[in-house]
Amino acid sequence: GTDTYFQNDTGNLTLLQNTNDGDIIFKSDDGSNGVAEYFRVDGGATKVIANKNFAFVDGVKAEFGDSGDLQIFHDGSNSFIDNSVGNLDITQLLDNGDIRFRSDNGSGGVETYFYLDGSEENVTFSKDIVMSQNAGPTLNMNTNSAGNTSKILLHEGTTSSPANGASIRYDGSANTFKIGVGTNVDTTRLTIDRGTGLATFANSVTVEGGILHL
Secondary structure, three states: OOOOOOOOOOOOOOOOOOOOOOEEEEEEEOOOOOEEEEEEEEOOOOEEEEOOOOOOOOOOOEEEOOOOOEEEEEOOOOEEEEEOOOOOOOOOOOOOOOEEEEEEOOOOOEEEEEEEEOOOOEEEEOOOOOOOOOOOOOOOOOOOOOOOEEEEEEEEEOOOOEEEEEEEEEEOOOOEEEEEEEOOOOOEEEEEEOOOOOEEEOOOOEEEOOEEEO
């Protein structure tokens, strides 16, 4: 003969390892005139441990959950991560670790477009943000409580020490919007009271040739 078969025509076919903490080990040729373990059912660790890659052909899904609630697959053209029950959480547990979103850079390389910075506790964008006009997008910043402050920064330097830019801030404790411009973006130049609608300039206001100068 040429090949060897395990064949069962009635009922289930069970491979049973009764040795305490024993394994069921699956080995095969390693492509280099040797033999390698590909995966094993580990009775001591109570896990299935893979020592080689699992290859899923196009259209075949890796499913997780009793009803295949989470699916990961490639359809031959695109890749998908589909979740149908509950939230889909991506968590970085390393202290000060980041979550980076990377993509092709159009020049044969890969770059980070934005990342969640675990040490600075902010989201850092390395590329332009384009908001489609057709979608009617809204930038929504929720302070969550009256005492918090939300801030939009346009600046040079680092987020911990911004300089030479501008800021738009909402002060929840004072119920005001504040705009800062200059070498220190947190220096308020204009304050708008949400309650009264009154705008207050921190410096003198001059008009030259129809242009308002602060």
